[in-house]
Amino acid sequence: MSRHGGGGGDGGAGGGLGSGGRGSASFSGPWTPPPGSGSGPGGASGGSSGRSDPSGGRREPPEKRLTLFALRLAVLEKAASGLGKLDFVWATVVLLGGFVGSLNTTDFWCITVILAGEGARVFGRSHELEWQHHASQAFITVGGVLRSSSRFFRRVLHLPSAATDDGARRTAFSPAQVVQRHQIAAVTLTQKQRRRTWHAPDVSLLPYTGWVSASRNIGRLLNWLQVLSAFACVALSLMRLWKHNFSDDDDGTPSSKNKRPALLLFYTLALLEACLFLLEKAYWVWGFDSRRLLQQVADECQLGAHDGPVSLRRFFYDAYSRCVDGSIFDGIKMDLVTFAEDLVLSDFLDEQLIGVRVLEQFAKNAGSGGDTLRKVGTNPRSVERLVEMLSWKRLGEEEVRRSAAEVVSKLAGKRQNALRLSAIPGAIESVASLLYTGRGAAVSGMHPQPPHPEEERRYDYLPFNLQGLRILKKLARDDQDNCGKIESARGLLAKIVDFTWASPDLLDNQHASDSQVRAVKRALQVVKMLASTTGRTGEALRQGLASNVFAVSNLRWILRYGRLHRELQKLAIDVLTALAMGDTGKEAITGTGGLVTLLLSVFVGAEDGAGVLAREAGEALAMLALESDKGCAAILKRADVLGHLVSALQLQGDSDGGTRRLNAARVLRSLCAYSGSEHRERLRVATEALPAALRLTMTITESDKVILEVCVGLTTQICGFVDGERFAAELRRAGVEERAYVERLAGILRDHKYPEIKVPRMRRFVVQQVIWMMKCSRGDGYVELLKEVGMEGLLESIADTTSELECYHVFSGSVGIGKHRESFCGIVDTALELIARTSRSCS
Numbered sequence: 035m036s037r038h039g040g041g042g043g044d045g046g047a048g049g050g051l052g053s054g055g056r057g058s059a060s061f062s063g064p065w066t067p068p069p070g071s072g073s074g075p076g077g078a079s080g081g082s083s084g085r086s087d088p089s090g091g092r093r094e095p096p097e098k099r100l101t102l103f104a105l106r107l108a109v110l111e112k113a114a115s116g117l118g119k120l121d122f123v124w125a126t127v128v129l130l131g132g133f134v135g136s137l138n139t140t141d142f143w144c145i146t147v148i149l150a151g152e153g154a155r156v157f158g159r160s161h162e163l164e165w166q167h168h169a170s171q172a173f174i175t176v177g178g179v180l181r182s183s184s185r186f187f188r189r190v191l192h193l194p195s196a197a198t199d200d201g202a203r204r205t206a207f208s209p210a211q212v213v214q215r216h217q218i219a220a221v222t223l224t225q226k227q228r229r230r231t232w233h234a235p236d237v238s239l240l241p242y243t244g245w246v247s248a249s250r251n252i253g254r255l256l257n258w259l260q261v262l263s264a265f266a267c268v269a270l271s272l273m274r275l276w277k278h279n280f281s282d283d284d285d286g287t288p289s290s291k292n293k294r295p296a297l298l299l300f301y302t303l304a305l306l307e308a309c310l311f312l313l314e315k316a317y318w319v320w321g322f323d324s325r326r327l328l329q330q331v332a333d334e335c336q337l338g339a340h341d342g343p344v345s346l347r348r349f350f351y352d353a354y355s356r357c358v359d360g361s362i363f364d365g366i367k368m369d370l371v372t373f374a375e376d377l378v379l380s381d382f383l384d385e386q387l388i389g390v391r392v393l394e395q396f397a398k399n400a401g402s403g404g405d406t407l408r409k410v411g412t413n414p415r416s417v418e419r420l421v422e423m424l425s426w427k428r429l430g431e432e433e434v435r436r437s438a439a440e441v442v443s444k445l446a447g448k449r450q451n452a453l454r455l456s457a458i459p460g461a462i463e464s465v466a467s468l469l470y471t472g473r474g475a476a477v478s479g480m481h482p483q484p485p486h487p488e489e490e491r492r493y494d495y496l497p498f499n500l501q502g503l504r505i506l507k508k509l510a511r512d513d514q515d516n517c518g519k520i521e522s523a524r525g526l527l528a529k530i531v532d533f534t535w536a537s538p539d540l541l542d543n544q545h546a547s548d549s550q551v552r553a554v555k556r557a558l559q560v561v562k563m564l565a566s567t568t569g570r571t572g573e574a575l576r577q578g579l580a581s582n583v584f585a586v587s588n589l590r591w592i593l594r595y596g597r598l599h600r601e602l603q604k605l606a607i608d609v610l611t612a613l614a615m616g617d618t619g620k621e622a623i624t625g626t627g628g629l630v631t632l633l634l635s636v637f638v639g640a641e642d643g644a645g646v647l648a649r650e651a652g653e654a655l656a657m658l659a660l661e662s663d664k665g666c667a668a669i670l671k672r673a674d675v676l677g678h679l680v681s682a683l684q685l686q687g688d689s690d691g692g693t694r695r696l697n698a699a700r701v702l703r704s705l706c707a708y709s710g711s712e713h714r715e716r717l718r719v720a721t722e723a724l725p726a727a728l729r730l731t732m733t734i735t736e737s738d739k740v741i742l743e744v745c746v747g748l749t750t751q752i753c754g755f756v757d758g759e760r761f762a763a764e765l766r767r768a769g770v771e772e773r774a775y776v777e778r779l780a781g782i783l784r785d786h787k788y789p790e791i792k793v794p795r796m797r798r799f800v801v802q803q804v805i806w807m808m809k810c811s812r813g814d815g816y817v818e819l820l821k822e823v824g825m826e827g828l829l830e831s832i833a834d835t836t837s838e839l840e841c842y843h844v845f846s847g848s849v850g851i852g853k854h855r856e857s858f859c860g861i862v863d864t865a866l867e868l869i870a871r872t873s874r875s876c877s
Contacts, residue, residue: 101365114307267304337391398440417445421464534558590626607650610633630665636651669701676720750802804825
């Protein structure tokens with residue numbers, strides 16, 4: 035069985051970052067625009083949407099266009115600010131300081147007005163950026179409210195929506211669903227109104243002024259004041275430079291000879307500074323309004339028509355502020371992933387929603403997913419917050435929770451990230467909270483309690499159930515530690531088992547909801563991974579699952595009514611095979627009425643189109659009968675089972691026939707070995723399979739070691755029902771000479787000088803067959819043949835190479851399951867003693 039390493043024996047014996055931190059270089063991984071993203075010719079962004087990578091023609095991250103735009107604006111801003119400061123210093127030190135007494139009235143007031151405007155602009159620019167930040171925060175909040183309201187009115191009026199939050203939901207809503215959505219929007223607004231801290235854009239700076247002095251309007255006011263100041267500066271500078279007569283004072287007396295060049299320089303600097311500022315504003319307007327840069331980048335990133343521009347506006351202001359406040363190159367070191375992580379760590383729900391949506395979209399994108407997950411996975415604070423979001427259950431937090439679950443699911447798909455996720459205290463419990471069904475505590479799938487109708491209408495649990503099961507499946511994949519944590523989480527196994535319940539109405543319905551069937555499928559996949567876990571952890575998990583009184587019963591319903599869902603039936607059989615590895619599982623399976631009969635019906639082909647299921651059912655039956663008299667008795671309850679097993683053993687060696695033949699040999703061998711004396715007479719029918727087993731032993735090559743091992747073992751068990759004369763007759767019936775058969779056994783021992791994990795019982799079965807041949811009525815003749823082929827030397831060599839590996843039927847990793855009742859060393863000693871005793875008696 036591949037679940038436990040290799041296959042062999044009755045049940046199939048088994049064998050055994052980039053840095054990505056904050057403040058790093060830009061998120062410069064290659065970007066491949068998806069089809070229809072508008073990045074090609076004729077798309078929304080045209081040919082200028084990005085730069086081609088010369089190595090492979092792949093696109094650069096779209097946010098680089100925003101950081102480059104911010105860099106260019108910052109160059110103009112810093113140039114204008116530098117000229118403004120120089121002009122300010124020149125006017126205060128040279129003109130007003132040196133020529134204040136000789137300036138005429140016009141120049142004095144022109145200089146005063148220009149200095150006031152420049153001073154307010156130069157020294158207030160950073161503060162204006164702060165207000166712009168607050169304005170962008172206000173835009174996020176207002177945008178979210180307006181979107182909720184617009185969606186509500188569109189649904190009331192039955193108007194089509196151009197784009198939804200997820201970009202895919204375009205179905206009609208019932209009046210109850212419309213009321214539900216409106217209730218969610220109302221709860222969200224209520225939460226915003228009940229925050230314990232002020233939301234900066236809503237703060238009124240002066241009492242009794244209302245929206246006039248609200249901080250969201252201050253940024254616009256400062257911006258327009260600066261524009262008006264620049265225009266005034268241009269007008270005054272041009273007016274004075276056009277006159278350029280600065281030599282006379284107001285009373286007509288000649289002025290100092292240096293006053294004219296000083297005033298010319300001042301007005302020239304003021305004009306250049308104002309022109310640069312206006313050029314910056316024009317470039318700003320051209321980039322955002324004419325080129326629609328934000329919308330283009332949002333389309334390339336697939337962030338949505340509403341949320342994309344909102345989040346990118348905040349991102350641009352952050353990059354621009356860094357370029358202005360520090361080095362002009364500080365802003366280009368930003369990337370959208372780092373920006374989204376900052377929003378995720380915010381205390382405001384709107385910002386958290388924007389941030390987690392950006393992470394979700396980038397994590398799902400094929401071109402940016404790997405770099406995004408590596409960057410987020412190496413940030414412990416971001417991962418902890420995302421895991422924390424999984425347990426948020428308020429109605430207003432539904433979208434944040436859903437997006438966070440998607441990101442966590444993507445993170446869990448990477449092994450290193452999965453280890454980091456499971457190492458977070460309470461992470462498994464947070465994932466388990468996604469499996470809430472609205473029914474309270476986990477209850478039996480056989481007796482489901484209907485959810486409260488009011489609660490069901492207000493919250494859709496199924497998407498979260500699917501995400502939770504998906505995350506658990508990725509965490510449990512090939513990781514014993516994570517499986518152990520899942521087993522240790524209180525009540526989690528019961529929740530997972532509860533989701534394996536599928537009612538007959540659901541299984542027989544061809545038009546059943548795909549999401550409901552998918553939930554059952556994912557639950558079965560998780561249970562299969564847990565039950566197939568190797569080592570001591572797997573043993574504890576199988577015992578815990580088998581101890582759940584509803585686990586095996588749920589699997590029975592799937593086998594009985596799941597004809598339309600073959601994949602579910604296959605998963606159910608795989609789970610039964612894994613559970614049958616333990617005694618508790620065997621008891622649960624045999625104690626569930628009709629389950630063994632269902633497996634037999636599938637195995638013998640009673641159902642059409644069940645070829646794949648037949649192979650899986652054969653493995654389950656073989657594991658169930660191994661070392662279990664109760665399992666054998668349950669199988670033998672079907673009257674024609676032995677005939678079907680003998681017929682399956684005689685199938686041709688094609689793909690399906692070879693696998694079914696192998697499983698039939700496994701089941702038949704266990705029935706002969708462990709059924710007990712009460713079934714001995716009935717099992718004599720198995721002797722009809724002896725010729726087929728002998729022919730297979732002689733013809734199977736070393737590439738089919740597993741079938742060879744089982745055939746030798748089956749021959750050994752069937753020989754317990756015949757004597758030497760009958761065995762010789764069956765050899766002749768199979769067309770096999772006695773000497774050739776003995777040489778074949780010796781050849782098998784020569785080929786297996788040491789035990790192999792794939793076929794750990796090969797040498798045991800051969801030695802047992804040798805012992806039987808020496809004990810049978812024709813033993814003397816067989817002893818001579820055994821001596822001639824060198825069997826005594828082979829047995830002595832085997833005695834020196836025996837291993838603990840050969841003492842078990844099945845392996846779960848490095849842990850043996852189903853220990854043989856007789857040690858292999860004792861069997862070899864018995865064979866040596868028999869061959870030596872016979873040699874002495876003959877001499």
